[in-house]
Amino acid sequence: MIAALNHAVDEIESHLAADPSASVDVAGLATRLGTTEHHLRRMFASLAAMPLSEYVRRRRMSLAAADLTDPNDDLLTVAVRYGYGSAEAFGRAFRAVHGASPGDVRRCGGPLRTQPRIRFHLTVEGSIPMDTRIAQLPALRLVGHAARVPLTHQGVNPHIAEHVAAIPAEETMRLKALSDTEPTGVLAVSDDLDPDRAEGSELTYLHGVATTGTPPDGLDVIEVPVGTWAVFRTEGPHPQALQDAWAATATTWFPSQPWRLRPGPEIVAMLAFDADAGTATCELWLPVEPQ
Structure with missing residues (x-):
């Protein structure tokens, strides 16, 4: 996967050099690299600490900043070259990245927040093994109470906490009685996530259980087809240990395994929770398919 990500960066650079105004076909790029758009976006965002779309935006505006040093091009010419219909629209996009207007850069040379070209490297530590198993699940339903909430990368998500x-x-006890298949118990389900996992993007959060039966009326339902799941067991401070494991799946586990993410809900089953100590034992269920 590390090699695929670096090939993706190379293709993006070639694409921007050939036509900086054209959008990047991420789905086609993923197909040429032998993976899926879903997996490519998730791995890129996790390892680069920014969405793929944000990286492309920053690189495009970094190249635009270099073009502004050419006195033979007026601002409108540069704006059109990068896909903007007016100097004003280009100026807004440019300022959002650099914190300065194109005119400021042309007069003074800066300030600039240039995005360097990314290169990915895998460092294998091997000192902290991940407690992982591969599970096959039948077709099932995730049933409970759902809400649309913004994504938070670190700490407790206050919108989820308020919903629960x-x-x-x-x-919750009524829901628990409906559970008849793995993952067992009351679940925290994240579905319909933004492919880039951008901070603040919306997702569907469901507080519920997994069942193969027909749920009572009045509950929200997420249909889950038969499939393969990677299950990661975590222990420690909650939610930090769980969030660290979530990040480590991208930085440590997937690059060294013959599996990739497939579309589907991501599920957390809490097996034990010590409120006084603030610690928990959890299982993180991620939908996967052979690479």
């Missing part, structure tokens, strides 16, 4: 707190304890 509003669900009465007796309703």
